[in-house]
Amino acid sequence: MGGGAKTVYLETMGCQMNVLDSELVLGQLRALGYEPTPKMTTADVVLINTCSVRDHAEQKVLSRLGALKKPKQKKPEMVIGVIGCMAERDPDGIFDKMPHVDLVCGPGELNKVPALIDEVRGRRTRAIALAQSLSRKSTPLQRALEFDSVEALDLARTPGPDQNVLQSYIRVQRGCDKFCTFCVVPFTRGPERSRPAAQIVAEAHMLADRGAREITLLGQTVNSYVQQENGRTVRFAELLERVGAVSGIERLRFVTSYPGDFTDDILYAMRDIPQVCEYLHIPAQSGSDPVLKRMRRQYSVSQYVELIDHARQIVPGIAIASDFIVGFCGETEEDHQRTMELIERCRFKNIFVFKYSPRPGTVADKRDADDVPEQVKRRRNLELLKLQERISQPANQALVGSTVEVLIEGFSKAALKAQEAEQSRGEEVGWRRSDQLVGRTRSDQIVVFSGEQKHIGALADVRIVDATALTLHGELIRMRDFAPASRAPRDRSLPILGAA
Numbered sequence: 001m002g003g004g005a006k007t008v009y010l011e012t013m014g015c016q017m018n019v020l021d022s023e024l025v026l027g028q029l030r031a032l033g034y035e036p037t038p039k040m041t042t043a044d045v046v047l048i049n050t051c052s053v054r055d056h057a058e059q060k061v062l063s064r065l066g067a068l069k070k071p072k073q074k075k076p077e078m079v080i081g082v083i084g085c086m087a088e089r090d091p092d093g094i095f096d097k098m099p100h101v102d103l104v105c106g107p108g109e110l111n112k113v114p115a116l117i118d119e120v121r122g123r124r125t126r127a128i129a130l131a132q133s134l135s136r137k138s139t140p141l142q143r144a145l146e147f148d149s150v151e152a153l154d155l156a157r158t159p160g161p162d163q164n165v166l167q168s169y170i171r172v173q174r175g176c177d178k179f180c181t182f183c184v185v186p187f188t189r190g191p192e193r194s195r196p197a198a199q200i201v202a203e204a205h206m207l208a209d210r211g212a213r214e215i216t217l218l219g220q221t222v223n224s225y226v227q228q229e230n231g232r233t234v235r236f237a238e239l240l241e242r243v244g245a246v247s248g249i250e251r252l253r254f255v256t257s258y259p260g261d262f263t264d265d266i267l268y269a270m271r272d273i274p275q276v277c278e279y280l281h282i283p284a285q286s287g288s289d290p291v292l293k294r295m296r297r298q299y300s301v302s303q304y305v306e307l308i309d310h311a312r313q314i315v316p317g318i319a320i321a322s323d324f325i326v327g328f329c330g331e332t333e334e335d336h337q338r339t340m341e342l343i344e345r346c347r348f349k350n351i352f353v354f355k356y357s358p359r360p361g362t363v364a365d366k367r368d369a370d371d372v373p374e375q376v377k378r379r380r381n382l383e384l385l386k387l388q389e390r391i392s393q394p395a396n397q398a399l400v401g402s403t404v405e406v407l408i409e410g411f412s413k414a415a416l417k418a419q420e421a422e423q424s425r426g427e428e429v430g431w432r433r434s435d436q437l438v439g440r441t442r443s444d445q446i447v448v449f450s451g452e453q454k455h456i457g458a459l460a461d462v463r464i465v466d467a468t469a470l471t472l473h474g475e476l477i478r479m480r481d482f483a484p485a486s487r488a489p490r491d492r493s494l495p496i497l498g499a500a
């Protein structure tokens, strides 16, 4: 590449799948000589990896793109790209509203990003790659056998030497066939396709060799993973066993599970495979059967409750998290009360609550009126969160005095802020013992405690001394091991980690 290394700024919005996609895109560009930069307005290439799940997320993308108008005027050779779900959903809308955008690329075509950038540079034209041609005709099993060109992106994964892989994602599945009536994912990410198990295991080995200790397997409905291998069917429980057996992987997680497809063999795998963490993220979306039916969720409230009870019977100490949508079309006060009752009943570790916003092209948008007023959505949102706080606070308090195993992820937000302030004052940052570290328990609890930089990446025992509804505070009791010196601490200033 002539004229020195080109710089790339990559900002990620949305889910873990996007975080992984960004890592892989950045990996491709690094291999071609691009250098990541945290400065958006002066970068040679700016990529925004977008989310379409809610209108709010798309508005945020438009505002980021709006902020690039002036920098692009100053530096017309800057290449601005919109990648991910919003690019797939509304390419024309992006170009209409933001004419300074040069390229759009859907999530199924991300292996083409370097070629698209070259196309823009070489021909000074817009470049587009969308996967709208993906076939839904075949069954998930048949599709699993088809060659998937986007697989190339995962296969080419080569983390750079300075890249923190301590906690890594691996994609096991793409797309979704469920077509919940509120959701754009089946349109933006295409049909459900599982990756070959051998490739997933090879990727786990590669990451473990580079220092990964925790792997999270990603899929839109991860528990419905299915693949044919040498004439036999591999399902998700077997995949857990095979990835858990990779030397060096000490923790194995998976998201997101779909309640309708959750089978007992996965619960037994969670109980019996030491590496699989006792944590399950399994969105309920509503506690009312009529709402679930309009959402086309393929389970009832009682089936969901039964699954949660069953999971608790089989997997000792399991922590369960859920998602809820408030204000879905036609949601009454009574429906909302049923959701409150479900939360009360299930005693989740935490919940994620979203206010419904219609997404163009979905069944709900075409069929149902978005008839719950915004202030009612806001109130219901708050009510669910307050109820969850009332559940989480005493549950976390009950942990005070106990000792938990944490994987130390890095400095706490407060410590990072203090370090930034010191740096901006021109002071040398001293890595003092008082620097706050943050770690995560196997059940996905965040623990803040004092430690040293060299502890980052290690497993430790921490005694819990205080707790809020969201965070545990502890004191370091003993290190279980030390992180190898080569394991770099997480650099939170890298744009790839700036997921919104």
Ligand code: SF4
Binding pocket: 176, 177, 178, 179, 180, 183, 184, 185, 186, 220, 221, 258
């Ligand atoms: S299961 Fe439903 S909510 Fe989840 S990605 Fe698929 S369509 Fe969307």
